[in-house]
Amino acid sequence: MAGSGIAHLRADEKRALTVENLVVEFPVTGGVVHAVSDLSIDVLPGETLGILGESGCGKSSAGRALMQLPAPTSGRVLLGDAELTALKKNDMRRARAKMQMIMQDPVSALNPRRKVKDLVAEGLEVWGFEGKDRAKFVDDLLSSVGLDPAVVRDRRPHELSGGQCQRVCIARSLALDPDVLICDEPVSSLDVSVQAQVLNLLEETRERYDLSMIFIAHDVAVVKNISDRVMVMYLGKTCEVIPSDDMQNKALHPYTRLLLASVPSAADAQARAAGEATAEAPVKDVELPSPLNPPSGCRFRTRCPLATEQCAAEEPVLREMRPGQFVACHNVSA
Amino acid sequence: MTSESKSPILVVENLRTVFHTPRGDVRAVDGVSFELRPGETLGLVGESGSGKSVLGRTVMGLISNDARTTVTGKVTLGGVDVHGVKRAVRRKLWGTEVAMVFQDPMTSLNPVKRIGTHLTETLRFHLRCTRKEAEERAVELLTQVGIPEPKRRMRQYPHEMSGGMRQRVVIAMALACDPRLLIADEPTTALDVTVQKQILDLLGNLTTERDMATVLVSHDLGAVAGRTDRVQVMYAGRTVEQGRTSEVFAAPTHPYTDALLASIPQIENAPHSLLRAIEGNPPDMANPPGGCRFAPRCGYADTTCTSDLPLLQPLAGPGRSVACHHPLLAGAAPVGSEHTHGR
Amino acid sequence: MLRQFVLRVLELLAVLLLVSFGVFALLSLVPGDPAVAVLGEGREPSEYAALRDEMGLNDPFFTRYFDWFGGVLHGDLGSSLIPPVVPVWDRLVAAMPVSLELAGLGLLIALVVSVPLAMWSAYNEGGRIDRAIGAFTFGLLSLPSFLVGLVLIAVLVNSMGWFPRTGWVRITDDFGGNLSHVFLPALTIALMEMAMFTRILRNDLVTTLNEDFILAARAKGMPPLRIMVSDALRPSSFSLVTILGLSIGRLVGSTVIVEYLFSLPGMGRLVIEAASTGNYPMVQGAVLLIAVVYVLSSALIDLSYGYLDPRTRRARA
Numbered sequence: 001m002a003g004s005g006i007a008h009l010r011a012d013e014k015r016a017l018t019v020e021n022l023v024v025e026f027p028v029t030g031g032v033v034h035a036v037s038d039l040s041i042d043v044l045p046g047e048t049l050g051i052l053g054e055s056g057c058g059k060s061s062a063g064r065a066l067m068q069l070p071a072p073t074s075g076r077v078l079l080g081d082a083e084l085t086a087l088k089k090n091d092m093r094r095a096r097a098k099m100q101m102i103m104q105d106p107v108s109a110l111n112p113r114r115k116v117k118d119l120v121a122e123g124l125e126v127w128g129f130e131g132k133d134r135a136k137f138v139d140d141l142l143s144s145v146g147l148d149p150a151v152v153r154d155r156r157p158h159e160l161s162g163g164q165c166q167r168v169c170i171a172r173s174l175a176l177d178p179d180v181l182i183c184d185e186p187v188s189s190l191d192v193s194v195q196a197q198v199l200n201l202l203e204e205t206r207e208r209y210d211l212s213m214i215f216i217a218h219d220v221a222v223v224k225n226i227s228d229r230v231m232v233m234y235l236g237k238t239c240e241v242i243p244s245d246d247m248q249n250k251a252l253h254p255y256t257r258l259l260l261a262s263v264p265s266a267a268d269a270q271a272r273a274a275g276e277a278t279a280e281a282p283v284k285d286v287e288l289p290s291p292l293n294p295p296s297g298c299r300f301r302t303r304c305p306l307a308t309e310q311c312a313a314e315e316p317v318l319r320e321m322r323p324g325q326f327v328a329c330h331n332v333s334a
Numbered sequence: 335m336t337s338e339s340k341s342p343i344l345v346v347e348n349l350r351t352v353f354h355t356p357r358g359d360v361r362a363v364d365g366v367s368f369e370l371r372p373g374e375t376l377g378l379v380g381e382s383g384s385g386k387s388v389l390g391r392t393v394m395g396l397i398s399n400d401a402r403t404t405v406t407g408k409v410t411l412g413g414v415d416v417h418g419v420k421r422a423v424r425r426k427l428w429g430t431e432v433a434m435v436f437q438d439p440m441t442s443l444n445p446v447k448r449i450g451t452h453l454t455e456t457l458r459f460h461l462r463c464t465r466k467e468a469e470e471r472a473v474e475l476l477t478q479v480g481i482p483e484p485k486r487r488m489r490q491y492p493h494e495m496s497g498g499m500r501q502r503v504v505i506a507m508a509l510a511c512d513p514r515l516l517i518a519d520e521p522t523t524a525l526d527v528t529v530q531k532q533i534l535d536l537l538g539n540l541t542t543e544r545d546m547a548t549v550l551v552s553h554d555l556g557a558v559a560g561r562t563d564r565v566q567v568m569y570a571g572r573t574v575e576q577g578r579t580s581e582v583f584a585a586p587t588h589p590y591t592d593a594l595l596a597s598i599p600q601i602e603n604a605p606h607s608l609l610r611a612i613e614g615n616p617p618d619m620a621n622p623p624g625g626c627r628f629a630p631r632c633g634y635a636d637t638t639c640t641s642d643l644p645l646l647q648p649l650a651g652p653g654r655s656v657a658c659h660h661p662l663l664a665g666a667a668p669v670g671s672e673h674t675h676g677r
Numbered sequence: 678m679l680r681q682f683v684l685r686v687l688e689l690l691a692v693l694l695l696v697s698f699g700v701f702a703l704l705s706l707v708p709g710d711p712a713v714a715v716l717g718e719g720r721e722p723s724e725y726a727a728l729r730d731e732m733g734l735n736d737p738f739f740t741r742y743f744d745w746f747g748g749v750l751h752g753d754l755g756s757s758l759i760p761p762v763v764p765v766w767d768r769l770v771a772a773m774p775v776s777l778e779l780a781g782l783g784l785l786i787a788l789v790v791s792v793p794l795a796m797w798s799a800y801n802e803g804g805r806i807d808r809a810i811g812a813f814t815f816g817l818l819s820l821p822s823f824l825v826g827l828v829l830i831a832v833l834v835n836s837m838g839w840f841p842r843t844g845w846v847r848i849t850d851d852f853g854g855n856l857s858h859v860f861l862p863a864l865t866i867a868l869m870e871m872a873m874f875t876r877i878l879r880n881d882l883v884t885t886l887n888e889d890f891i892l893a894a895r896a897k898g899m900p901p902l903r904i905m906v907s908d909a910l911r912p913s914s915f916s917l918v919t920i921l922g923l924s925i926g927r928l929v930g931s932t933v934i935v936e937y938l939f940s941l942p943g944m945g946r947l948v949i950e951a952a953s954t955g956n957y958p959m960v961q962g963a964v965l966l967i968a969v970v971y972v973l974s975s976a977l978i979d980l981s982y983g984y985l986d987p988r989t990r991r992a993r994a
Contacts, residue, residue, distance in 0.1 A: 163615060164615070191553070191616065192553055192555070193594060193611065193631075194381075194615065196598075196609035196610065221603075222599045224599075224603070228605060245604070248601050262527045263527070264559060396895060430898065433897070434896040438889060442893045444890040444908050445986065445987070446985065455899070456899075459898070493987070504893070507893070507897065
């Protein structure tokens with residue numbers, strides 16, 4: 001993995017969002033956290049890009065850096081044609097309104113002291129609302145996310161369930177008519193039965209408002225279900241970019257395959273029922289290397305079954321393996 | 335199955351846990367019964383508010399009668415009536431007869447204690463062994479749960495280890511005095527995907543090796559599907575369906591089980607496929623709906639469902655039963671919501 | 678680790694240097710003429726002027742500061758202006774142990790009472806005992822320390838006659854006598870601090886007792902008292918330690934009142950006397966010494982965080 005490169009960017013097409021060579025680093029006592037190292041992304045209008053990875057892979061840092069919260073250490077972020085990373089603060093804030101974010105914990109993302117209608121109208125207050133009836137606009141937004149405006153309008157976040165709070169967050173993000181929606185683990189704090197509601201809602205919303213979406217999550221199945229392409233990240237680097245349809249059977253990168261193998265499956269269940277002891281996974285350095293001091297070359301090599309000397313010496317670059325599938329690994333081939 | 339010939343280590347009979355809160359009584363566990371034999375693994379599945387974690391803690395006796403809690407029913411653990419004995423007696427069971435693995439290994443280890451102390455204090459307290467013996471045994475335990483360099487780890491603090499390693503420590507701690515029953519409360523929820531499988535494998539292997547009985551409490555149907563012999567699906571404090579795990583998941587008979595299984599995104603699904611979501615939210619446990627607790631969210635519900643509480647009815651198959659007025663039995667047409675009785 | 682320590686010591690020295698400068702500068706700005714203090718009122722202006730010259734008070738500010746500070750470095754804080762004319766240092770050495778003993782014993786009593794009280798309260802969270810302890814400490818907090826002292830004097834000294842009203846016996850002379858003299862004043866201080874300590878620790882304990890690792894310790898079969906002492910206390914004591922650090926500063930104030938009430942020959946009384954008579958070398962010396970004690974004890978408190986929470990220790994590379 002854990003490579004760089006821009007082979008996967010689609011140069012010719014009109015893009016909703018382009019990210020080039022994004023780097024996010026945080027200084028901490030005793031060093032620098034390399035949260036995101038040289039990440040490049042493009043999203044076409046109406047497309048959903050899934051970013052898949054475990055905790056510490058930099059997927060959330062990347063999401064925040066796109067929003068310029070805080071601005072990345074280096075790299076370019078283009079929303080349509082506007083280069084956010086080059087804009088002055090005020091212009092940037094205005095441009096950024098076209099990109100909205102949905103967070104993991106919907107309850108803490110909402111100011112507990114404000115009513116739902118004010119929360120949804122927050123952005124309108126800031127940017128000015130050019131329409132006659134703001135109350136109706138808010139009610140329409142609430143209805144469109146499946147909430148009954150008459151019931152929830154005057155409630156405060158603590159009077160709602162987690163799923164309802166996430167719906168309010170989605171309504172709020174839609175208020176400013178964004179082009180791009182960045183969802184950072186939007187369902188991982190929700191109950192299974194509510195997860196499906198929110199996933200369906202995001203899918204419908206994307207179609208209805210013609211949004212591009214970046215969907216950041218750790219759950220392979222969830223990401224696959226909602227995305228057109230999936231980018232797999234590990235320790236701040238890209239491992240693989242793959243059309244989500246090909247995820248299950250055609251993934252090549254050893255890390256992607258490890259993630260897929262970790263999904264509990266029926267086959268696994270049958271093997272256990274038949275009394276076959278599933279071999280105790282060798283605890284070969286299961287610890288994630290520190291992002292303070294990432295491994296040289298390919299960052300995945302310390303946990304990779306295919307690792308060779310080349311992997312320590314040379315960082316793999318994304319190569320096209322099949323149309324639309326890019327892998328950063330020295331040791332796999334289509 | 336050999337385990338069925340052994341006598342049960344755990345018998346839970348009509349267990350109820352009621353919390354008295356300012357908002358009213360919350361019936362977190364509302365009449366649950368089951369048995370568990372050595373070597374057997376039971377899955378307790380449900381969403382938040384289903385009472386599965388409270389059930390696990392009440393079974394253990396960590397939750398018991400006090401000023402704000404009323405526990406009724408009976409839990410018999412290795413022949414001891416857990417809620418009928420004095421606190422001090424109950425405490426003697428903890429660690430030796432029954433042990434618990436918690437959800438979040440980041441918070442279930444004391445941040446100011448070394449890993450070694452976590453293990454040795456249990457050993458020295460229960461087994462009354464010397465410091466040296468306890469340390470040797472602790473190193474052995476860490477090795478058993480797959481922690482490399484156990485001697486070095488003993489001197490570390492929890493924050494110096496990764497989540498997966500910490501959960502292994504928690505498991506080692508639970509196993510220190512060879513308990514016969516292990517209650518694992520969402521043991522993998524807080525862990526990374528690649529680590530989850532390792533922890534589940536570890537728990538499975540330890541259960542087999544030690545002939546322990548294990549209760550796996552989880553909201554993750556995938557985790558439970560592959561790792562348990564029997565499963566009990568909980569909704570709003572009650573068991574809605576139970577039976578062999580493979581049978582329940584292959585042919586769910588309760589509409590809730592069915593809907594829950596269908597609402598999970600599967601990796602086999604085509605991209606952008608809509609999921610079968612369960613409408614509405616889990617009920618407010620201080621004020622649960624009358625009749626079947628699931629009725630307000632159920633596509634099959636009729637007036638019987640909103641008035642009469644369904645009880646567990648045995649079905650074909652070992653230990654299989656369901657609490658539903660309109661179970662989804664193969665061949666039987668589901669009672670549609672428009673097909674209402676006596677409106 | 679060594680580098681950390683050296684930096685820390687340098688930081689301390691810098692703070693102390695600033696303090697010394699502050700003490701000196703402050704007292705130079707205070708009205709009152711030292712010459713008048715020495716000679717008394719009603720002399721010829723020329724006499725005052727001559728004395729001022731002799732004392733070096735007409736030198737530029739920094740010259741005076743460095744003179745004084747040079748002396749401080751050699752342990753010479755100057756001499757008292759008012760008879761008995763003895764070195765300031767000697768007076769301080771006599772008074773400091775009284776105040777230190779008073780404050781130290783006060784804090785000790787406060788801790789010895791408040792820690793078990795907080796544990797008892799937290800263990801019964803929301804129960805009758807918890808509420809009773811809460812009410813008691815709240816009541817104590819709302820009383821000013823001199824009032825508590827007066828009540829103690831009225832009851833235990835005047836009515837019961839258990840303790841001496843005033844005076845002081847040095848600990849080296851008569852241990853029992855010393856104790857009987859220091860006990861009431863120390864108790865007065867302790868009662869004030871105790872209420873605060875109990876409330877702070879009780880709240881933190883309640884939070885800690887709801888942590889998963891406490892549940893995990895219970896699930897291992899550990900008895901409640903052992904969990905309280907060996908699992909809950911240490912992670913709950915951060916606020917208590919912080920308050921303890923702050924209370925050292927506050928104690929400077931409360932010992933003044935308590936020493937006055939019980940007529941103890943401590944630092945508080947020394948400073949008040951010196952300040953009211955314009956005996957400025959004495960005030961400077963005393964304030965400097967108090968500041969040094971305060972700075973050092975704060976540094977000690979800071980160090981203790983590392984012991985309390987291994988996460989705040991610098992990771993060993």
